[in-house]
Amino acid sequence: MNWEVILAPYEQVVEELKVKLKGMRKQFEHESRHSPIEFITARVKPIPSILEKAERRQVPLDQIADEIQDIAGIRVVCQFVDDIYTVVDMLRERSDFTILEEIDYIKSKKSSGYRSFHMIIQYPTETIHGRKLVTAEIQIRTLAMNFWATNEHSLNYKYKGRIPEKIQKRLQLAAEAAFNLDEEMSKIKSEIQEANRIFHRL
Numbered sequence: 431m432n433w434e435v436i437l438a439p440y441e442q443v444v445e446e447l448k449v450k451l452k453g454m455r456k457q458f459e460h461e462s463r464h465s466p467i468e469f470i471t472a473r474v475k476p477i478p479s480i481l482e483k484a485e486r487r488q489v490p491l492d493q494i495a496d497e498i499q500d501i502a503g504i505r506v507v508c509q510f511v512d513d514i515y516t517v518v519d520m521l522r523e524r525s526d527f528t529i530l531e532e533i534d535y536i537k538s539k540k541s542s543g544y545r546s547f548h549m550i551i552q553y554p555t556e557t558i559h560g561r562k563l564v565t566a567e568i569q570i571r572t573l574a575m576n577f578w579a580t581n582e583h584s585l586n587y588k589y590k591g592r593i594p595e596k597i598q599k600r601l602q603l604a605a606e607a608a609f610n611l612d613e614e615m616s617k618i619k620s621e622i623q624e625a626n627r628i629f630h631r632l
């Protein structure tokens with residue numbers, strides 16, 4: 431398999447979406463409005479990770495593009511939980527891609543404790559062979575959810591997906607602590623935003 435050729439459209443889509451979503455953030459800044467987007471990260475799934483997922487789900491190699499929806503991944507990190515839904519609403523209004531699926535792991539968290547909003551989209555990109563529809567996953571989460579997920583992801587990697595029960599329990603407690611932090615911060619959102627405005631004026 432020529433991975434460079436296979437992954438090229440995904441690389442292209444990740445770059446295009448990164449520019450577009452960063453542009454949204456900039457527009458809020460220019461209008462001196464609170465940006466619901468704190469930062470954006472993006473990546474193309476590494477080949478070993480694609481192969482591992484394909485094997486785990488028994489997906490034949492020629493069906494990877496249809497079955498694995500997060501080869502192109504964009505992450506939008508927000509300050510507050512309601513910013514997530516502002517971003518979701520803005521993405522629903524866009525006409526440059528089609529939403530295939532939405533999964534709200536905030537309203538119904540995963541058993542691991544994972545929380546995030548996932549949007550699976552189909553994004554048309556132009557290639558030298560014409561238009562190609564590429565599937566991508568946009569994950570939208572708060573800073574606290576991101577902190578938790580990043581640490582849990584590292585532990586999962588360390589323990590090869592079999593995190594000891596004791597640590598799993600701690601992670602579930604940590605997930606609830608992160609959720610409570612988001613709730614508390616939401617209660618003083620307007621205070622924080624005003625403080626941020628004063629701070630940025632200095």
Ligand code: 0O2
Binds near residue numbers: 479503542548578
């Ligand atoms: P990476 O390294 O981020 O690419 P699955 O079959 O469970 O792996 P599925 O059905 O494709 O996943 O979709 P799902 O559950 O929405 O997961 C897709 C991505 O969401 C994952 O990609 C993670 O980025 C994130 N995610 C989902 N569940 C968890 C979780 O419990 N903990 C953490 N830390 N992240 C999660 P990958 O391929 O796992 O990893």
